[in-house]
Amino acid sequence: MRQWLHPLSPVTHGVKKNFDEALNRTLDRSVRLAVTGLSRSGKTVFITSLVHQLIHGMNNDHLPFFELVNNDRLQGVKQQPQPDLHIPTFRYDLSLDSLMADPPAWPEPTSSISEIRLAIRYQPQNTLLRYFAPVNTLYLDIIDYPGEWLLDLPLLDLSYEQWSAQIMALCDQAPRLALSQAWRMFMDSLDLLAPTKETQLRQASELYTEFLHCCHDKQYGLTLLQPGRFTMPGDLKGAPLLEFCPLLKIPAHGHKATDSFYATMKQRYESYKEHVVRKFYKDHFCQFDRQIVLVDVLRAFNTGYATFKDMQAAIELVLKSFHYGKSNLFNRLFNVKIDKLLFAATKADHITPNQLPNLERFLVQMLAQSNNNIKFEGVKTETVALSALKCTQAANTEFQGQQISCIKGIPKHSDKPVALFPGEVPVDIPVPEDWLQDRFNFIDFRPPAASQWQNNRLPHMRMDRALQFLLGDKF
Ligand SMILES: Nc1nc2c(ncn2[C@@H]2O[C@H](COP(=O)(O)OP(=O)(O)OP(=O)(O)O)[C@@H](O)[C@H]2O)c(=O)[nH]1
Ligand SMILES: [Mg+2]
Known part of the structure; x- marks a missing residue:
């Protein structure tokens, strides 16, 4: 017998919500904009400023390059409940509170994914559309996630043995060579073919994680650190999924024991690939429509050549997630739909205005090879030097x-x-x-200080150019 659902039952409510979401997507009424970058690159401040600029967008003098605002078609912007209840909320309120405090403070660092939804009401540009629907709504979901998670993509194509060999090659050079001493000594003391002891597994992964944190310290500022979740664990902090590390030496072939230290490490590595890396790409990355990658180029200059080269290599690795060529790993595994990608050099207020073109040109050069590959895949890219909050x-x-x-x-x-x-x-x-x-x-x-903001708006540099590139064509 056919069963009708009560219109207000939780089941119908859920179905209706999913249907509405799908409809919004199909009718181009919702956009998922992902914001990423290595740690401290400026993601939280960027999203806080972006939301703030949009919410206060009705006054068109602070976003001159954003056509929606400049043409007076913006009707209002409001924060809305986010569609994905399993993703933590991006705490715009807390970030803004700390920037507005007396004295003002920077928002706290974050180490996981978060999301915020805005409803943007606007008049369409197209006169025919305006006749049928004088006011439209675009739902903008902004997702903040650590760029370190993208460093894990190559793992999907590497066996445990291949990955271990790559890490060991890195660890043979300064400063990693000295920083990895404690972890190496412990690994050297183990019999890799003896049955696994949980305490040894834990200690090995703890020492390896400590080593990664030392590399990340301000003094060295290294960023090419795998696995990405070891420095940015998100909700996996303390989970056994993160209890493994690479091996210094791979035991000879033909070893069959399934309970050895080596075999257990290998299994954990495979679980990490499946349940952490692949899951992130499937559940999140493949749902993004637009992406901005923030790069703190200036910080890399401060620390030295080795840090600079390391950061360049890390960013190139991060950008591999956007090469979706027919023959490559990504295309074989996932169906990605990002069609616009903006590279932004952040904290442009750290330099004099006459240096801005240099900063932009430098970022273009730094990313030249990756950018070529991405453009080749048909993704529109652009580079901008910006400051989400102008402090100078x-x-x-x-x-x-x-x-x-x-x-x-x-x-x-x-x-x-x-x-x-x-x-x-x-x-x-x-x-x-x-x-x-x-x-x-x-x-x-x-x-x-908030008292110095003009017209109660967060002062910024070129956020309007970022908005125009990322969203301009949606209105
Ligand atoms: N002058 C200036 N400094 C900025 C700007 N944006 C970020 N910063 C500085 O960079 C630091 C990090 O900014 P966040 O936005 O927290 O960076 P994040 O990428 O979210 O950092 P994690 O959450 O730790 O990964 C801030 O505490 C500021 O010191 C900016 O537009 N101008
Ligand atoms: Mg953050």
Whole structure:
């Protein structure tokens, strides 16, 4: 017998919600915009500023390059309950509260995925559409996730033995060689073919994780750290899925015991690939429509050549997730639909305005090879240097009888404003000698007091250009 569901039953409600979501997608009424970047690249501040700029977008003087606002077609923006209840909410309220506090503070670091939904009401540009529906709504889901998770993609194509060999090659060079000592000594003391002891597994993975954290420390600033969840565990912190590490030496072939330390490590590695890496791509990455990758180029300059090269390699690895060529791993495994990708050099307020073109050109050069591959796959890409929250003011000062441009702001660990010339951004990829003469001095600043914001808007640089590229064609 046919059973009718009560219109208000939870089942019909759920079905209706899913149906509405699918309909919104089909009619191009919802966009999933993913924001990523390596840790401290500026994701939380970027999303907070983006949401803030949109919510206050009715005043069109602060987003001149965003056509929707500039053409006066924006009717209003509101935060809405997010569609995916299993993803933590992006805490716009908390981030904004800390930026507006007295004294203002930067939002706390985050280590997992989060999401926020905005409903954007607007007048369509197309006059015919405007006749049928004078006001439309676009649901914008913004997803924040650690770029470190994308470092794991190549694992899907590597056996445990191949991956171990790659990590060992990296660990044979400074500074990893010295930093990995404690972990190596412990691994050398183990009999890899003896039956597994849980305590040894745990200790091996803890020492390996400590090693990764040391590499990540400000002093070394390394970012090419695998597996990605070991430094950014998200909700997997303490889970046995993360209790494994690479091996220094692979035992000879023909070893059959399934309960040995080696065999257990290998099984854990395969579980990580299946339940963490593949799951992330399937459940999240494949649902994204648009993507912005934030890169803190200036921080890499500060630390030295080795850090710079490491970051470049890490970003190239991150960008492999966007090469979806017919023959490559990604296309074989997943069905991805990202059609626009923006690379943004963040914290552009750390340099003088005349250096902005250099910063943009530098990022283009740094990503040239990856960008070519991505464009080849038909994804539209663009590069911009921006600041989600402008903390400095451009100024001129006299030095040895000459006028030079500088920036004024309050350094992060001070309460006194300074005026400084932070250095020129090179246009070409620098050589090791460039670091010998204290050439780069890009320091961190404190957020400006809310009382200094113009018209109660977070001051920014070029957020409108980012919005136009990422969303302009949707309205
Ligand atoms: N001057 C300036 N500093 C910024 C800007 N955005 C971020 N920062 C600095 O960069 C730090 C990190 O910014 P977040 O937005 O928290 O970076 P994140 O990528 O979310 O960092 P994790 O959550 O730790 O991965 C901040 O605490 C600020 O010091 C900006 O637009 N201008
Ligand atoms: Mg964050």
